[in-house]
Amino acid sequence: MEISKVFIVKPEETAExxxxxxxxxxxxPMLIAYIENVCFEWLENELQDNETSVGVHIEVSHLKPTKVSEKVNIVVDIIEKTDRKATFECAAFQGEELIGTANHKRVIVDQSSFLKKL
Incomplete structure (x- = not known):
């Protein structure tokens, strides 16, 4: 199932x-954060109250620059999901132009067990 979310580039999200x-x-790094956010939100609807997901791998290509105040549409599609893992195919667009692609993996964890590891 494919979902998308639009972000507007803020001055504090620039490389500088x-x-x-x-x-x-x-x-x-902010493009990656956008991608992770959409994947995280996608999975949240699938989890139990005590569960969350954490990013464990991302392979990203940032293809074109985007200036402040421009809209970036992140489109993600889940390509594999098990009880404990999810893999997403992701694309970032400015208008119709592809500005980035990614493959992102998240692991589903029990929140309290995960935090006990700290």
Whole structure:
């Protein structure tokens, strides 16, 4: 099942601001955060009250720059889900233009058991 969510690039999400580069364009770490957010929200609807999901792997290609105030539409499709793992295929668009792709894996955990590991 495919879902999407639109983000508007904020000044504090630029490469210059987060320190991943020197330009005022969407930072790759923020693109990753957008992608993880949509995948996280997708899974939240599938989990028990005591469960959550954590990102464990992401392979991303950031293909084109995006300036502040532009809209970025993240589209994710789950390609595999088991009781404990989920894998998503993800794409980021500015308008009709593809600006990024990713493959993202999340693990489903019991919240209290997970936090006890800290």
């Amino acid at each position: 601001f987060v320190g991943s580069g020197g330009l005022q364009v969407l930072a790759t």
